[in-house]
Amino acid sequence: MLLAALAAAALGAEGIAAKLAYAGGANILTTLSLRFLLAAVMFWVSIVIFPVQWRLDRPTLVRLVALALGGQATTVLLLFYAFQHIPAAVAILFFYIYPAVVILLAALFLHEPLTRAKVGALALTFIGLLIILGFPMGSLDIRGIAAALLAALGNGVYLIGQNNLLKRLEPRTFNTWATTAIAPAFFLMALTSGNFSLAFNNQALLAILILALICTVLAYTAVAWGLRYIGASRLAIISTLEPAITTVLGFLVLGERLHPYQLLGGVLILVGVTWQQIRS
Incomplete structure (x- = not known):
């Protein structure tokens, strides 16, 4: 549970570091390329x-690379x-449907029990997310909604596939090959689209280092x-x-507003997480 919470905290810094990188002159594809290259x-x-043991047989390597590119990237x-x-x-709200996807896929393919504790905890944490992120207001672009939902599905599939491969692989071996596969894919996209540029300042460089070390190496290790x-x-x-962690970091680092009702949402998430852990 502590490792999962550590992973959430490390990934919670991802959005903040990304904003700092963009403010320092780095674009999205350059940031992602350097992030995964440094992590690898x-x-x-x-x-x-x-x-x-880092050597893999060809079928396992092909499966891992396909999972890294088709899932994570x-x-x-x-x-x-x-x-x-x-x-x-709103995109994050739709994206965080993925825990429900994971629970259903884990019950189907990993034979993890679908308990009342898990369903109740999922309901509490999603209510907390609604409170923190706010209810979607006004008309929304269907392309954005579809992309966020597909991202949720992709992340769910990636976690299930990763869980399956980790039964046979050491976590560092999995993460080493996964980041090694993802980095050149983003580099190729950046180069072919003409978006690779090193014209950014020291703030962006520091943010990219944080993305690589904290949000990738530390987070992916804790997840595994x-x-x-x-x-x-x-x-x-x-x-x-x-x-919830991203919201607090946005307040502390970027000076973004932190409303009292968002604290209530964070409390509900903590209650849901703690409850499912105690019941389990």
Whole structure:
């Protein structure tokens, strides 16, 4: 549970660091390219210093690369596409349907029990998300809604596939190959679209380093080990802490407004997470 909460906290800093990178002159594809390149280098260095079995047979490698590109990389792109067409808070709200996707897929494919505790906790945490992020108001672009929902589905599939592969792979091995597959994919997209540029300031550089070290290496490591200990469905419920953490960090770092009702939403998420843990 602590590892899952640590992953949520690390990923909660993602939106803040991304905003700082963009404000410093870095564009989206350049930021993603450098983020995953630096993360891949850090994972390979860790394997050199603390050796593990990193060689994979061809079927496993193909499956891992397909999961990384079709799951994680596609999820990130869909979510950023959603941000372009609907408000970020609304996109995140639709995206966080993915814990429900994970719970259903885990029950179907991983034989994780679908308990009342999980369903109740999921309901509480989603109500908390509604309070923190606000109810969608006005007309919304269907393209943004579709992209956010597809991102939720992609992230759910990625977590289930990752959980399955981690039964046979050491977490660092999985994350090393996953980031190694994702980095060149984003580089190729940036280069072919003419969006790769190193014309950014030190603030953007620091933000990209935070994205690589905290939001990728630390977060992905905590997610992988968390999956091993508590399974996909329970980890997905605990991950709903992430928007609450992002809201608090936005207040502390960027000076964004923090309304009292958002604190209530955070409390509901904490209650839901704690309740499902105690019942489990």
